[in-house]
Amino acid sequence: MKKIILLSIILLTTSFCEDLFELGLEAYNKDEFDKAAKQWQKSCDGGNIDSCTNLGTLFENGQGVAQNYNKAAALYKHTCDSGDTTGCHNLGVLYERGQGVEQDYTKAAKLYKQACDDGVNDSCSNLGLLYENGQGVEKDYYKAAQLWQKGCGDKFSMSCYNLGTLYNKGQGVKQDYYKAAQLWQKGCDSRDDMSCYNLGILYENGQGIKQDYHTAKEYFGKACDLGLQQGCDAYKKLNERGF
Incomplete structure (x- = not known):
């Protein structure tokens, strides 16, 4: 009988924390960050890991709470240790930047690998950059390529x-x-502005695709419209040449 009562209490607590998590999401989506922080704090205190991760993000970004990288790092470590790969990824970012923790590329690489292996594409991307730059791991373009191939799914x-x-x-x-x-x-x-710009370069030079200055200009224009000054400059040069 005691086991049944205990289980009922756990289920009720879990359900209550999930409700608070959803209320926090609702508030966050309305830019009511202070309300989101309060809901996620209560839910996190009740053991909801997703709420703890989200609360860490609020502390990291200073949304609804005073910005505090130390608290963000502590929350991410807690959720990562509890099996939340988003927490592992976010903690890796803090280690890479040296925010709330001492900068440590090796620890960042380990955390990114853990999250990447669990399907977090952003972690694959970040780990690839560490391999490209030789930060925390030995420089290895081949491994970077493998990671980016893995991280490049159906969506960009x-x-x-x-x-x-x-x-x-x-x-x-x-x-x-x-x-x-x-x-x-x-x-x-x-x-993505740089993708448009680089594609324009390939069309301008006829690399891998048929040379086409008009198409190159079109992509430079797209990059410019997206806010990339390089795209604006390249568009202007082709325009001055009569394309």
């Missing part, structure tokens, strides 16, 4: 852009301008 992510850069330069993979163009096309379609 920075992994797709970064992988395109490696194909463009022939680092870690055989140089292939056409594959770079495909990846940057995906990025440009998702309104």
Whole structure:
């Protein structure tokens, strides 16, 4: 009988915490960050891991609470240790930046790998950058390419852009301008300014695709519209040449 009563209490507590989590999400989506913080604090105190991770994000960004990287790091560590891969990723970011914790690229790499292995694409992208730059791990373009290939799914992510850069330069993979163009096309379609700009460069130079100054100008214009000054400058130069 005691076991049944205890289980009922646990279920009721869990349900209550989930309700608070949802109320926090509702408030957050309305930009009512102070209300979100209060709901997630209560839910986190009751053991809801997702609420703890979200509360950490509020402390990291100073939304609804005073910005406090130490508290954010503590919350992310708690949720990561509890199996939440988003918490692991976010803690990795803090270690990479040295915010709330002493900067440690090796720890960042381990946390990114843990989250990447569990399907967090942003972690794959960040870990790839560490391999590209040799931070916390030995520089390895091939591993960077593998990670970015893994992180570039059906939807565009920075992994797709970064992988395109490696194909463009022939680092870690055989140089292939056409594959770079495909990846940057995906990025440009998702309104990534640098993808549009780089695609314009390929069209301007006829690398991997047929040279077409008018199409190049079109992509430079898109990059410019997205706020990239390089795109505006390249568009202006082609315009002055009569394209």
